[in-house]
Amino acid sequence: xxxxxxxxxxxxxxxxxxIALGTILIxxxxxxxxxxxxxxxxxxxxxxxxxxxxxxxxxxxxxxIAQAFTRPEYFWPRPSAADYNAAGAAGSNLSPANPRLxxxxxxxxxxxxxxxEELVPADLVTASGSGLDPHITVEAALFQLPRVANxxxxxxAELRATVERHAGENGxxxxxxxxxxxxxxxxxxxx
Amino acid sequence: MSMLLSxxxxxxxxxxxxxxxxxxxxxxxxxxxxxxxQRLFETTIFRVTGSAAAAEQNWKSYAVSMxxxxxxxxxxxxxxxxxxxxxxxxxxxKTALEPSLVFNTVSSFVSNTNLQHYSGEASLSYFSQLFxxxxxxxxxxxxxxxVLAALAxxxxxxxxxxxxYRDVLRATFGILLPxxxxxxxxxxxxxxxxxxxxxxxxxxxxxxxxxxxxxPVAAFVAIKQLGTNGGGFFGPNSTHPMENPGYFTNVIxxxxxxxxxxxxxxxxxxxTRRVRxxxxxxxxxxxxxxxxxxxALYLESAPTAALEGLPVSQQHGNLEGKELRFxxxxxxxxxxxxxxxxxxxxxxxHDSLNPLTGLVPMIGMWLNVIFGGVGVGMINMxxxxxxxxxxxxxxxxxxxxxxxxxxxxxxxxxxxxAILVHPLFILGGAAIFAATPWxxxxxxxxxxxxxxxxxYEFSSASADxxxxxxxxxxNTIPWNTATALVMLLSRxxxxxxxxxxxxxxxxxxxxxxxxxTLRTDTPLFGFVILGSVVFAGALLFLPVAVLGPIAEHxxxxxx
Numbered sequence: 001x002x003x004x005x006x007x008x009x010x011x012x013x014x015x016x017x018x019i020a021l022g023t024i025l026i027x028x029x030x031x032x033x034x035x036x037x038x039x040x041x042x043x044x045x046x047x048x049x050x051x052x053x054x055x056x057x058x059x060x061x062x063x064x065i066a067q068a069f070t071r072p073e074y075f076w077p078r079p080s081a082a083d084y085n086a087a088g089a090a091g092s093n094l095s096p097a098n099p100r101l102x103x104x105x106x107x108x109x110x111x112x113x114x115x116x117e118e119l120v121p122a123d124l125v126t127a128s129g130s131g132l133d134p135h136i137t138v139e140a141a142l143f144q145l146p147r148v149a150n151x152x153x154x155x156x157a158e159l160r161a162t163v164e165r166h167a168g169e170n171g172x173x174x175x176x177x178x179x180x181x182x183x184x185x186x187x188x189x190x191x
Numbered sequence: 192m193s194m195l196l197s198x199x200x201x202x203x204x205x206x207x208x209x210x211x212x213x214x215x216x217x218x219x220x221x222x223x224x225x226x227x228x229q230r231l232f233e234t235t236i237f238r239v240t241g242s243a244a245a246a247e248q249n250w251k252s253y254a255v256s257m258x259x260x261x262x263x264x265x266x267x268x269x270x271x272x273x274x275x276x277x278x279x280x281x282x283x284x285k286t287a288l289e290p291s292l293v294f295n296t297v298s299s300f301v302s303n304t305n306l307q308h309y310s311g312e313a314s315l316s317y318f319s320q321l322f323x324x325x326x327x328x329x330x331x332x333x334x335x336x337x338v339l340a341a342l343a344x345x346x347x348x349x350x351x352x353x354x355x356y357r358d359v360l361r362a363t364f365g366i367l368l369p370x371x372x373x374x375x376x377x378x379x380x381x382x383x384x385x386x387x388x389x390x391x392x393x394x395x396x397x398x399x400x401x402x403x404x405x406x407p408v409a410a411f412v413a414i415k416q417l418g419t420n421g422g423g424f425f426g427p428n429s430t431h432p433m434e435n436p437g438y439f440t441n442v443i444x445x446x447x448x449x450x451x452x453x454x455x456x457x458x459x460x461x462x463t464r465r466v467r468x469x470x471x472x473x474x475x476x477x478x479x480x481x482x483x484x485x486x487a488l489y490l491e492s493a494p495t496a497a498l499e500g501l502p503v504s505q506q507h508g509n510l511e512g513k514e515l516r517f518x519x520x521x522x523x524x525x526x527x528x529x530x531x532x533x534x535x536x537x538x539x540x541h542d543s544l545n546p547l548t549g550l551v552p553m554i555g556m557w558l559n560v561i562f563g564g565v566g567v568g569m570i571n572m573x574x575x576x577x578x579x580x581x582x583x584x585x586x587x588x589x590x591x592x593x594x595x596x597x598x599x600x601x602x603x604x605x606x607x608x609a610i611l612v613h614p615l616f617i618l619g620g621a622a623i624f625a626a627t628p629w630x631x632x633x634x635x636x637x638x639x640x641x642x643x644x645x646x647y648e649f650s651s652a653s654a655d656x657x658x659x660x661x662x663x664x665x666n667t668i669p670w671n672t673a674t675a676l677v678m679l680l681s682r683x684x685x686x687x688x689x690x691x692x693x694x695x696x697x698x699x700x701x702x703x704x705x706x707x708t709l710r711t712d713t714p715l716f717g718f719v720i721l722g723s724v725v726f727a728g729a730l731l732f733l734p735v736a737v738l739g740p741i742a743e744h745x746x747x748x749x750x
Binding site (some may be wrong): 011039047071078099105130167170 | 231239240241244257259262264300313322326330364371372375380384385388391395397399404407409413414422425430432433437446494496498507508509511512513514516537538540546549638643746
């Protein structure tokens, strides 16, 4: 028994450990180092998370991460089941048949106080998978446009032009909420 | 539009899988007179591993080596997760995980499942992500490729199945690493981060503090997708904008799910010199995949029942749990692909899919042979093939044969055992957890959907898939322990038993093929394996399908 164990240690266990360490060296040190180097060289901004800095050098957010907007002068993002926690992303995981999902939707619709006959775009009443979806549809932006224009004292047509300038991705159907709001505030927008 | 994109992705993968399959074969079974890089590579393997990689192994010693190496994988990664607080690359000061969670996580990644009861950005240091999780993503996938190569050698009549250590190194460095380098570079270009800086702290436009997790994501996601691993860097996997920032990355990640599992079928064909047979198997798998993808796309284009009658314009289908940047259809397409193969990554939340759409990923996991996991998908199909030829042999009253070897009682017993552990774990596990507070107290949704969450969790564990109806509160000691055991057993039983079958078939005398032989390279044979998959694999699950997703759907229709 003992002798068998010794042979196993020599012919199986030790080679296994050696192979484990070899694969760790290549797959977990060399490989990430190469990709890290490529990232810092080729795409330094996105490699560090596409952060957006304000004029004073402070971090305002990340280009592809939704942040909470509740004030009327900003466009609002999609609802977030994670409360826009970018260090603990999550979806609602509610089934379509769950009454809680319907109740949430009713609350969200009420927050937009739609005029009768007016339909709220679905992306504004459903939570995204990560809770950090940075986009809304153009339709959802135009739906919020009167509120924002009113709060900022802007001309609706001018604001509409700004919104349409931001339409991109997926055949021009989406608006990045943070970038649009940044422009409205006149803050620096990353190129 | 989404239909067109799906067809494009499936078609491109199918086309690429042929040359890739040739490449896989060349790496796993190098010509005697290897030249250039390959020669250098082979001699380096021998130099590093010494005599261990030199010996030719029969199925038993091959299995022993495989288990020993997987044991070492288990032990080393367990250590890393337990002491991560003391290790470097921990800018956000992550602390040790709870023991049952460590057991679950390690079992999950060793078994190529990547079921995650932790949330990456909340629980793991960059060191753990790279040296435990990502390392296992490489070597567990390599284990699958190695075993498939051994099976193919056995079925071509060799009692010596090669050498596990040699195979696992070939698969890691010859296949997975180069493929990951290519995909990770594409993902970088698509905007995925690759940084060792800790989480960024932002002051939002409305003046709130927002902590933004990031990390060495690009390297991680590449092998996560390629090795049918599926364990995300972040909690919500590829729905997360840092893990899947756009349309382009989504397409790349989607294709990476399918490529190697598809190529494995061709590798099996080339190595056994039965390319036409492999083509029949490929066609059967492709047919089932097309049905699953089509069904998912169709069912998910319906608006969600949650918003029925509310003043909402729903032109994009069910948007709960989905990200806008991937476009409509991306979620259900991915859901079908990730569960057909045993990948398990997600780009939408499966829990929030329409009830019947949620059935599609479950079917993928129940069958577990629609291309399946890297290496092991084809091995699973091999079990159904054995069952199929045996049943056909019985029908015509002739000793069945597969690839010129007689399939007899012993092989059939082993094959059935390996097939039946899967439904046993799923149905048994779901029954126990649905009937006790262990499961019933952890569901996120009422009624049939709660049952579906439990059912999905066991299906995912037993299929070594790793996706989830993530509303389930599954980080509890009963869930962690039960699913860990299921993952390990349902990984290694269906690997070891097929090796035993191959060993026993290879030891038999070849019988020359004649007119009475059931030919394995005809459309008829395609129907035989389709039948054995559907009748032996799928029907067992009909009752639970009715209790879960179908009941939920019907309740909605009646209301």
